[in-house]
Amino acid sequence: MVKSVETAKQALVDEVEHVSYTNGDPLGNAGSYRKVLEYLYQCAINSLPPSEVVEWICNIYMTHQTDEEYRVFHDRINILATAFNDLKNHGKLKNSVTMNNIK
Structure with missing residues (x-):
């Protein structure tokens, strides 16, 4: 688990740049x-x-997605972030290095 928002952001930027086959549906690939979840978790615990x-x-994914992929991804990310x-x-949620702290 990443330990900061910036580390999580960089991991996502690297993913977009180097694992482009996942860009259409990032939530369809386990990695x-x-x-994405690590980033959302870090953002939540950092308010x-x-x-x-x-x-x-x-x-960051928009330019690699069709309009429909973007709309669906945006809706899903909004639900997860909320x-x-x-x-x-x-x-x-607790600020920790593992997501095992979700009660």
């Missing part, structure tokens, strides 16, 4: 999905606004 988080992650944020707001 990409894990990196970043979900709307900014969603826009940043969707924008869920992580809600878990944080209800004391269900």
Whole structure:
């Protein structure tokens, strides 16, 4: 598990640049999905606004997706970011190096 938002961001940027076959549906690939979740988790525990988080992650994939892929990805990321944020707001997430701390 990554330990900071910046590390998680860099992992996603590297994924977009070097594992381009996952760009159309990043949530359809286990490695990409894990990196997306790590980023969303780090953003939630660091209290970043979900709307900014969603826009940043969707924008790095946008140029590699069709309009439909982008719309679906945006909706899914919005749901995940909201869920992580809600878990944080209800004391269900802890700042740790493992996601085993989701109660």
